Amino acid sequence: MQxxxxxxxxxxxxxxxxxxDDELENYKKNLQEILDFADTINHVNTDNIGETIGINENYxxxxxxxxxxxxxxxxxxxxxxxQDEGMFRIPKVIN
Amino acid sequence: xxxxxxxxxxxxxxxxxxSTKTKIFCSCPTEFGGEPNTHCCPICMAMPGTLxxxxxxxxxxxxxxxxxxxxxxxxxxxxxxxxxxxxDLPKAYQISQYDMPLCYEGxxxxxxxxGEKKTIRITRIHIEEDAGKLNHDEYGRGSFxxxxxxxxxxxxxxxxxxxxxxxxxxxYLRKLKAIFEYIQVSDCKMQEGxxxxxxxxxxxxxxxTEFGTRTEMKNMNSFRSIVRAIKxxxxxxxxxxxxGNKITQExxxxxxxxxxxxxxxxxxxxxxxxxxxxxxLVAIKLSDEYIENIKKELPELPEIKKARYIKDFELSxxxxxxxxxxxxxxxxxxxxxxxxxxxxxxxxxLMSDIARILNEKEEEADKIPFTGEDLGELVQLIDxxxxxxxxxxxVLDELFENPKSPSKIIEEKGWVQISDEGAIxxxxxxxxxxxxxxVADYKAGKDKxxxxxxxxxxxxxxxxxxxQMLNQMFIExxxx
Ligand SMILES: [Zn+2]
Numbered sequence: 001m002q003x004x005x006x007x008x009x010x011x012x013x014x015x016x017x018x019x020x021d022d023e024l025e026n027y028k029k030n031l032q033e034i035l036d037f038a039d040t041i042n043h044v045n046t047d048n049i050g051e052t053i054g055i056n057e058n059y060x061x062x063x064x065x066x067x068x069x070x071x072x073x074x075x076x077x078x079x080x081x082x083q084d085e086g087m088f089r090i091p092k093v094i095n
Numbered sequence: 096x097x098x099x100x101x102x103x104x105x106x107x108x109x110x111x112x113x114s115t116k117t118k119i120f121c122s123c124p125t126e127f128g129g130e131p132n133t134h135c136c137p138i139c140m141a142m143p144g145t146l147x148x149x150x151x152x153x154x155x156x157x158x159x160x161x162x163x164x165x166x167x168x169x170x171x172x173x174x175x176x177x178x179x180x181x182x183d184l185p186k187a188y189q190i191s192q193y194d195m196p197l198c199y200e201g202x203x204x205x206x207x208x209x210g211e212k213k214t215i216r217i218t219r220i221h222i223e224e225d226a227g228k229l230n231h232d233e234y235g236r237g238s239f240x241x242x243x244x245x246x247x248x249x250x251x252x253x254x255x256x257x258x259x260x261x262x263x264x265x266x267y268l269r270k271l272k273a274i275f276e277y278i279q280v281s282d283c284k285m286q287e288g289x290x291x292x293x294x295x296x297x298x299x300x301x302x303x304t305e306f307g308t309r310t311e312m313k314n315m316n317s318f319r320s321i322v323r324a325i326k327x328x329x330x331x332x333x334x335x336x337x338x339g340n341k342i343t344q345e346x347x348x349x350x351x352x353x354x355x356x357x358x359x360x361x362x363x364x365x366x367x368x369x370x371x372x373x374x375x376l377v378a379i380k381l382s383d384e385y386i387e388n389i390k391k392e393l394p395e396l397p398e399i400k401k402a403r404y405i406k407d408f409e410l411s412x413x414x415x416x417x418x419x420x421x422x423x424x425x426x427x428x429x430x431x432x433x434x435x436x437x438x439x440x441x442x443x444x445l446m447s448d449i450a451r452i453l454n455e456k457e458e459e460a461d462k463i464p465f466t467g468e469d470l471g472e473l474v475q476l477i478d479x480x481x482x483x484x485x486x487x488x489x490v491l492d493e494l495f496e497n498p499k500s501p502s503k504i505i506e507e508k509g510w511v512q513i514s515d516e517g518a519i520x521x522x523x524x525x526x527x528x529x530x531x532x533x534v535a536d537y538k539a540g541k542d543k544x545x546x547x548x549x550x551x552x553x554x555x556x557x558x559x560x561x562x563q564m565l566n567q568m569f570i571e572x573x574x575x
Contacts, residue, residue: 014367016180053173053195053378061377062151065115068122073132076140086131087239090182093229 001039003031101298101336103329104306105258109271110249111281112225112289113156119224119248120147120190127287131230131241139246141185146375149174153248154197154379156280157222158389160250161198163278163396164217164271168386172197172379174222177368182240183226191251193370196221197379203274204398205266206416215267216255225249250280256295256306261325265318268292269420273397276422284461291316296325297342298332307332308342312349312356319457324349328356400425408438417446423460430467435474444470448491465498473501485558486510514561516568522560523568526551537573545569 008028012019019027053059073086082089118125121138138145161168175193201217227245229238252271258264272283272290283290297309310328315321327349332342347356395403397419404415418428424445431441449470453460473494477487482505493504505511513519526548527534536544549565 010367014178014369053171054372054376055374056377059378059380061148062154063117063122063148065117065150065152066122067117067124069124069134070136071133073130073135076132076135076137076142082237084236084239086133087230087241088132089237089239091237092231092235093182093238 001035003028003035098330098333100301101329101333102259102301103261103325104256104297104299104309105260105264105325106256106295106309107252107254107258107264107268108293108295109252109254109268110225110291110293111160111252111271111275111283113153113248113250114279114281114289115150115152115156115248117150117152118246119150119153119222120246123246125247127289129243131239132243134243135245139185140242141187147190147373149376149379150248153222154381155389156248157197157220157250158381158386159278159393160252160275160280161201161220162386162390162393163274164198164201164203164220164252166198166201166217166220168198168381169195170381170383171195172381174373174376174379175370176373177223177370179366179368181226182238183229183242183245185227185240185242185245189224189226190373190376191223191370192221203267203270205263205270207266208260208262213257213263215257215263218253218255220250220252223249223251256297256309261322261329264294264325265322268318268321270397273420273422277394277396277400279394279422282461285316285318285459288316292321294321294325296328296332298329298336307336308344310342310344310356311346313346313359315349320349320351323351323354324356327354331356397425404428404438408432408442410438410442414439414442414446417450418442421460423463427463427467427470431471431474434468434471435478437474437478440474440478441470444474444491448488452491452495465494469494469498469501476501476505480512480514480561481505482510482512483553483558483560483562485553486512489558510559512561513556513559514564516564519560519564519568522552522555523548523565523572526555527569527572534573545573 005024005028008024008031009019011031012027077083077086077088080088112125115125117123118134118139121136123134123136123139126134132140138147158168172192172195174190176188177191177193178188180187196219198220199218201220202214203217204212204214207213225244225247227240227242229240231238254267258267268290275281275283275290281289285291292315294312294315295309296312297307299305299307310332312324312328315324328347335342346359348359349356401415401419404410404418405412410418418424428438428441428445432438435441449463453462456462473487473490476482476490477484481502482490486505489508489510490501490504493508494501530548530551533544533547545566548569549562552560552565552569553562
């Protein structure tokens with residue numbers, strides 16, 4: 001699979017990245033390498049191997065519905081660049 | 096082309112918060128409210144290095160919801176990441192389900208406007224996590240993120256575009272709400288946002304089968320706004336088409352105050368969520384036995400309950416429909432009927448006065464502040480003749496404002512019915528003396544004059560006199 005400029009720009013937009021022209025080439029090259037690497041798996045012989053859902057054969061890893069309240073807001077907010085009244089403060093968001 | 100030549104096509108995506116004790120992927124409480132960011136941990140705050148673990152109750156509740164809406168249950172299912180940036184979504188992706196939802200191909204029946212039953216198909220029900228909440232202050236200092244709600248489990252119920260009017264959309268939503276209340280997977284409180292709907296609307300000329308271009312209105316959270324928004328949006332689209340314009344597929348914001356829809360700002364961003372399987376989570380595999388066991392535990396659903404009420408209590412179709420339209424109503428009905436042994440009176444109170452008061456307050460049945468026991472006692476007090484029906488209404492008002500046992504209310508307010516013959520006779524004689532015209536009317540053969548006199552006597556006793564006794568005594572006295 002070949003990646004084109006348009007696709008790179010679209011992904012950059014989704015990732016909220018502004019790319020300069022020289023960066024575009026670089027990203028395209030890197031992404032192409034990742035795609036080529038992942039393409040290896042398309043050539044593996046999977047005859048007689050059952051279909052799996054997800055990345056391994058584990059399933060049904062569940063938790064009981066029991067509350068463990070940590071209540072350490074101060075700790076959780078400690079690294080926030082800005083906070084106020086127990087909340088993360090961020091630039092104003094308008095809907 | 097007139098309005099009547101178009102039909103509206105509506106599909107709903109209903110989000111419903113599950114009433115599990117803890118969040119979907121961590122052990123924080125799901126309880127509504129609370130000080131900001133106190134129902135949070137490193138997992139639901141998306142701290143690096145944390146891992147989600149699925150709450151088993153979420154799967155159980157979603158399967159219950161699926162079975163109660165006649166869905167097929169997937170034996171193999173998984174979680175996927177839906178990627179987008181928004182400040183209320185700390186991971187920058189929502190864990191949801193993409194191509195393998197837990198439940199699919201369901202249906203519910205609604206009462207259509209022509210009085211007939213109509214089947215609304217459900218495409219799928221999947222599990223996902225709720226986002227946090229943004230608060231804004233009026234000084235423009237910024238926005239403030241509270242993640243208490245982040246990670247609260249949701250089911251999303253997607254319908255096929257089978258709904259053809261705002262009224263049908265409302266009755267479908269009410270039906271889902273009733274079902275989910277009955278099976279106790281959600282408290283479905285629209286005001287608290289535990290039930291919300293995204294509404295897809297398009298219009299087309301009647302008789303055509305192709306769908307028109309649709310628009311979507313997100314996060315509607317009251318029945319009234321949903322109905323208004325659908326009507327407004329359908330009319331707007333018809334007008335556009337009549338004026339020769341094309342409908343743009345876009346997401347709209349409904350504004351309750353102006354009663355209009357507006358395009359959302361980020362509409363030029365084509366939605367591209369880049370779904371992929373969440374590598375932090377493993378497959379969900381459900382055995383036939385697991386599904387069967389949940390099926391066996393399902394409680395009586397509204398349709399079945401309705402049939403039973405009609406058969407056992409001889410309620411009318413209309414009354415049974417109403418009482419089973421919400422679990423909050425039918426729970427009150429069950430207890431009040433048990434206590435008073437008068438199912439018809441109980442259903443009448445629910446359908447008329449209680450529904451009217453809720454309507455005036457713009458509230459739903461979950462906001463009834465008194466118990467079934469209280470309503471049962473009220474009905475009993477009237478049946479025993481301790482209070483009249485009109486005093487009963489005053490007691491009900493009081494139950495809404497300041498709930499306590501009705502016998503206590505009438506005792507404190509001095510509302511006990513006057514059934515003492517001497518006292519009633521005194522009133523009757525006085526009214527007869529003061530209303531010679533009515534007396535003359537009665538003697539001239541106008542039987543209706545008695546009604547007027549009884550009314551006067553009720554007025555004088557502030558509704559406390561026993562109306563049957565008054566009626567009898569007036570006739571006796573007038574015949575003398
Ligand atoms: Zn948490």
